[in-house]
Amino acid sequence: MKEKIRFITNPVWSLSMDERIRKLNQYLMGWIGYFALADAKKILQFTEEWIRRRLRLCLWSQWKRVRTGYRELRSLGLSHVHAIETANTRKGAWRTTKTPQIHKALGVAYWQQQGLKSLVQRYSVIRQA
Structure with missing residues (x-):
């Protein structure tokens, strides 16, 4: 399962975010339907958090320049200071x-x-x- 999710959420793969989310939903809902009988709520919570982080990685990788990262973070409601701080980070994307x-x-x-x-x-x- 993780390998397929890694493939869909690969930031190098040029795919629109809408299409990426559509493919993820299709795969994950089928997977949930098949394994619904198992007691896996905690595992699903961790998997869901990991998927959101992978999607954030894809989005962050699309914002290649500091200026773009700053502009997008500001449009998402971050303060000026936090947007600059995050856009100028030396940390890797992950x-x-x-x-x-x-x-x-x-x-x-x-x-x-x-x-x-x-x-x-x-x-x-x-x-x-």
Whole structure:
């Protein structure tokens, strides 16, 4: 499963974020439907967090320049100081996706708004049915 998610969320693969999220939703909802009988809620929570981090990596990699990162972070509601601090970081892309500023700008609500479906919510719905 992780290998397929890594393939879909590969930042080098030139794919629009909408298409990437659509492919992820399709794969993950099928996977949840198949393994819904297993007791895996905690594992799904960790997997969901990891997927969001991979998507943040893809988005951060698209913003190749400091100026673009700053502009996008400001448009997502980050303050001037935090946007400059994050856009000018020397950290690598993977490490940057773990910062509190990126979590604030690209949190759970942002990804739900973009159309990413929650594994845990889907798991709970299937388990109750």
